[in-house]
Amino acid sequence: MIKIERPGRGDGARRLPPLKDGRSAWFAAINRGKKSIALDLEAEADREVLEALLGHADVLLESFRPGVMARFGLEWEAVSPRFPRLIYGSLSGYGQTGPDARRPGYDVVAQARGGLMGLTGTPGQPPVRSGAAVGEIAAGLFLAQGVLAALHDRARSGTGRRVDVSMLDAQVALLDDAVSATAATGTAPRPHGPRHPAFAPCEAVEASDGAFVLAAGNDASFEKLCITMQLPLERDPRFSTNAARCENARLLRRLIEAVTLEHPRAHWLARLTAAGVPCAPIQSMDQVMRDPQVTARNMIVDVLDKYGRTAFKAAGNPVKISGQSDPPTRPAAPDLDGHRGEILRWLNRT
Amino acid sequence: MIKIERPGRGDGARRLPPLKDGRSAWFAAINRGKKSIALDLEAEADREVLEALLGHADVLLESFRPGVMARFGLEWEAVSPRFPRLIYGSLSGYGQTGPDARRPGYDVVAQARGGLMGLTGTPGQPPVRSGAAVGEIAAGLFLAQGVLAALHDRARSGTGRRVDVSMLDAQVALLDDAVSATAATGTAPRPHGPRHPAFAPCEAVEASDGAFVLAAGNDASFEKLCITMQLPLERDPRFSTNAARCENARLLRRLIEAVTLEHPRAHWLARLTAAGVPCAPIQSMDQVMRDPQVTARNMIVDVLDKYGRTAFKAAGNPVKISGQSDPPTRPAAPDLDGHRGEILRWLNRT
Incomplete structure (x- = not known):
């Protein structure tokens, strides 16, 4: 190039x-x-x-x-x-x-x-x-x-x-x-802060030592979340479908946080991960760059200067193609x- | 497909x-x-x-x-x-x-x-x-x-x-x-709210009736902005280069808002546009869908239902290729x- x-x-x-x-x-x-x-x-x-x-x-x-x-x-x-x-x-x-x-x-x-x-x-x-x-x-x-x-x-x-x-x-x-939702409802969506507008729960929630993210957009994930948190909501008609959970997302968030505030983030991330519920810490960029999955995927590469010395870091190539080299x-x-x-x-x- | x-x-x-x-x-x-x-x-x-x-x-x-x-x-x-x-x-x-x-x-x-x-x-x-x-x-x-x-x-x-x-x-x-900045400085960037971390001014600022966005990341744009706003900062060493403006971004924002707060958004958008300074309103999705430039580009298309009736709206194809049809x-x-x-x-x- x-x-x-x-x-x-x-x-x-x-x-x-x-x-x-x-x-x-x-x-x-x-x-x-x-x-x-x-x-x-x-x-x-x-x-x-x-x-x-x-x-x-x-x-x-x-x-x-x-x-x-x-x-x-x-x-x-x-x-x-x-x-x-x-x-x-x-x-x-x-x-x-x-x-x-x-x-x-x-x-x-x-x-x-x-x-x-x-x-x-x-x-x-x-x-x-x-x-x-x-x-x-x-x-x-x-x-x-x-x-x-x-x-x-x-x-x-x-x-x-x-x-x-x-x-x-x-x-x-x-x-x-947002285009399809605005046309279908006649109303432009407003900012949703930390949550996804079409799935619930799918957002940042507070633990005792800060916020983390969880996502249980389908009924199977939500049931796993309820079991893990000992929060028996999966048959409650206000929360038994994703559409109902979106309707009642603000209430649902309070009920979940009433539980998550009891323990630190690491507690919940370990348990939700074991149960198969998508979740993650909210990482700063230095944490991202040390994340074992990110480094295992060669997503932080070294960039040389003109003398051939390792001088800079850059994001790697996210398009991994079989038979194509992906040098570090x-x-x-x-x-x-x-x-x-x-x-x-x-x-x-x- | x-x-x-x-x-x-x-x-x-x-x-x-x-x-x-x-x-x-x-x-x-x-x-x-x-x-x-x-x-x-x-x-x-x-x-x-x-x-x-x-x-x-x-x-x-x-x-x-x-x-x-x-x-x-x-x-x-x-x-x-x-x-x-x-x-x-x-x-x-x-x-x-x-x-x-x-x-x-x-x-x-x-x-x-x-x-x-x-x-x-x-x-x-x-x-x-x-x-x-x-x-x-x-x-x-x-x-x-x-x-x-x-x-x-x-x-x-x-x-x-x-x-x-x-x-x-x-x-x-x-x-x-953020990857290259974190590696070069040893510090992870923090949220910048409404502004771009590497250019200044390049952010949302308050007018008398709400916020709008302007961007003057290079010296030529910044000089145009200074002339338009009658704010003679372009030779001030605190603001004469983009690097200096980034260093002093919080001060610069106050000096700009001290001027922009005097008039409504439409006043500034018209004048900055005429001067060639990139700027825009912060649009809600219904405004975006009526935006003359968006509609001129066929970026909001009709989607039929199975009976052939116009039933939904969707975002159009942003990849415009000569000789390829782009139906509405x-x-x-x-x-x-x-x-x-x-x-x-x-x-x-x-």
Whole structure:
């Protein structure tokens, strides 16, 4: 994967905090293993390099505001006739079409306008941002899907396609349950705090030393939970089906907490796990990174610096495919323009 | 896409609230256009139907707890030698390997154990669940990516692969910024409430009639924001770079709100939009569903019932691909076992 950057400053993410030895830890993590070339798209010589790259590439990815690629004469409509096999993937705040297409987007803006922020938080309190950059990342995941689908299609058709994904659209897609519920009930759901709106109990509850999470969305799990907690509610008509439990979720939560408050989290996690009821501690990120299941799955990988030293940590690849390697150490993120020579030689332009 | 269900009760999601005319609105939305056949995997005749389906299928998707498919003799190791082109995709709570592989998972459990819940909420308040089922959906998106990559690979290699994705792994991958920050600083990030941890200002702020969101993560946007708000901070060393603004984010928020509180949200959204600063209202789901940009992108589609009447609404497809149709109306979700005859005829088994 070749990263094309502006000469001089390069990708602004190179300066995002926190820095380690002057380098952005996040930039290092998400750009691991890429190559970098700095190109001035308005200079003739660099422009020729870009054209040569397009001739060799399977996929071009860009995340400018709609209209910016056209300023360089690089919009899909201009590029596609000359490189008909090229797949052209665009990620933007609002998409390539529609009245607000040319507005700038941002993760938190997509979370707010797309409905996620209004559904996240404690009832009666101000809304909060989801702690992951879901607005950006969901769009990236959908874009990857579209590009892979286009590659699969190209193997048969021989032609590339334009894939157009927006952060706002991706947010709406993530909220499919809220869309269908709003339409069916005529009322927009409100934030549910620590619980899932369609299952009960399925939430954070308080133990004597803090909160943990449990989920018993079907009757079999709920019966196991009742037996484990010695809380005989499974035949009570207020709680005997998931629909009834959702209706009476606030009462159910009090009845459960009246029991869970008696013992610490570890007590309940051990017993519920033994009984087969889904449950978990609410972990901070340092706990997540030491979690035996997370490390057994190689989900925290080392990222090297350019001298080959272990320098950064990054999230691993969650897509485990048989026969594909999943190494615990990943190559360094590139210096700005660090692969110019190598790329020009590959293009036979030296 | 053929949905294989248990005879009798079928998919438990058929009963998830809210119901409309006795049917789950969410089930209708996410199962639109699928076909259904009910198979008892322990009965000889139904088992033969399954085997015939596997002979015709490109992809088998399953989301049982690891070990359950093996009870039916349908684990990857058993199926793959007989159907070597079949791609076998598994989604689970914890993955097919590791010490906790066989535990049951759940969206809220993945959000808690994977770190998202501990990063979502207001500092000093209990953690909250992200308002979208990010624990489940992110895993589904990664699985779709893996299956498409395997299809692309199969076009060259001729052989299928096993794709193994877990909700816990997917959560960790979503939190790539928190992973790299925790490792670089030695400290796990805490919830940031309404703001993004790596950009400032990038958050919800209060206007005279409620909160809205703005994002000015780079210096150019911040200068536009300062000019629009007549708040001359862009040369103040406490705020002149994004890193400095992150250091002084709480102070910056107060200085901005001292201005924004003077006028209602609409005043600021109009002016910031005109200046090119990313901003948005915090919309409830009914507002999202009427948003002109959302509807212009066909992101709210109609779903029919089995009589062909418009009955439900669903989120549209956020992956817009040139030359692919994106109809505003989608076919109905299936009745349980509703396509048995059609599927048996397709398999030449009638």
